[in-house]
Amino acid sequence: MNSLMLNTDGVQIPQLGFGVWQIPGDEAEQAVRTALEAGYRHIDTAAAYGNEEGVGRAVRDSGLPREKVFVTTKLWNGDHGRAEQAFDESLSRLGLDYVDLYLIHWPVPRQDAYVQAWRAFEKIYRDGRARAIGVSNFTVRTLTRLMEETDITPSINQIELHPYLQQREMRDFHEANGILTEAWSPLGQGRGLLGDPALAVLSEKYGKTPAQIVLRWHLQLGNVVIPKSATPARIKENIDVFDFILDTEDMAALGALNQGKRLGPDPDTFNVA
Numbered sequence: 410m411n412s413l414m415l416n417t418d419g420v421q422i423p424q425l426g427f428g429v430w431q432i433p434g435d436e437a438e439q440a441v442r443t444a445l446e447a448g449y450r451h452i453d454t455a456a457a458y459g460n461e462e463g464v465g466r467a468v469r470d471s472g473l474p475r476e477k478v479f480v481t482t483k484l485w486n487g488d489h490g491r492a493e494q495a496f497d498e499s500l501s502r503l504g505l506d507y508v509d510l511y512l513i514h515w516p517v518p519r520q521d522a523y524v525q526a527w528r529a530f531e532k533i534y535r536d537g538r539a540r541a542i543g544v545s546n547f548t549v550r551t552l553t554r555l556m557e558e559t560d561i562t563p564s565i566n567q568i569e570l571h572p573y574l575q576q577r578e579m580r581d582f583h584e585a586n587g588i589l590t591e592a593w594s595p596l597g598q599g600r601g602l603l604g605d606p607a608l609a610v611l612s613e614k615y616g617k618t619p620a621q622i623v624l625r626w627h628l629q630l631g632n633v634v635i636p637k638s639a640t641p642a643r644i645k646e647n648i649d650v651f652d653f654i655l656d657t658e659d660m661a662a663l664g665a666l667n668q669g670k671r672l673g674p675d676p677d678t679f680n681v682a
Contacts, residue, residue, distance in 0.1 A: 410450060413633060415564040416587045417541040423479055424628055425648060426451030428635035429460055437463035440639045445471045447645045453635045455483035455514055456499050465503035480505065483514040483545060487682040489522035492529035511539040512567060516551040519680040527559050546676040549582050567591040569673045570632060572623060572666040573602055591633040596620050598672050607662055615653050624650045626663045
């Protein structure tokens with residue numbers, strides 16, 4: 410498993426993680442247990458997912474040393490004004506002493522409280538309750554303001570990113586500012602991407618599934634990637650991507666698939682709290 414260095418005191422994040430968005434709370438424990446058994450060491454959850462309890466149980470009961478499992482959770486939109494209390498509630502649901510990464514889930518521009526929330530994040534980090542802090546769904550505009558008005562640069566920005574939405578401007582901005590890019594919905598939510606003819610050609614060439622081809626593309630771009638599945642066979646398939654390398658021509662072919670179209674909400678207009 411490859412790991413990437415965050416900009417925070419030498420903390421490393423496993424580049425391929427396991428996401429639990431849309432996995433019900435009563436199924437999350439088994440899904441995470443399966444993922445850990447398959448070799449994943451990075452689990453991504455959020456207060457809004459309603460499954461932190463199951464994730465925490467799986468991590469605690471895995472038999473793995475706590476420091477061997479990288480756990481991310483996120484602050485929900487309505488809690489920007491009470492970030493410290495919301496963090497403590499997430500930590501209690503997880504049943505952990507700390508998290509490895511805590512993210513602001515969305516900037517919620519109309520609410521205009523993400524800078525306030527980030528100052529609370531800085532305290533949580535300095536207190537040692539989160540080993541690293543970052544954001545999710547931030548844009549160049551909201552990230553720039555955050556960095557101008559606070560002390561600590563986010564370690565990561567988790568954004569919608571897949572071959573149909575490649576986010577080159579955001580990736581360039583992240584690289585210029587020492588921020589890692591993390592991809593959610595990396596496989597395009599099963600909405601057409603994996604049936605693209607270009608992926609069928611590469612799947613046959615490498616003897617890998619279309620999903621494995623896409624995940625390998627993310628890894629070679631330098632993205633942190635968190636595919637989600639509740640199916641044991643798919644969970645195992647998604648981590649079996651370290652035994653081949655896409656050549657330059659094939660990376661370019663995948664790069665040509667960009668359509669610039671979102672499947673999820675636009676961060677500039679998503680104001681659900």
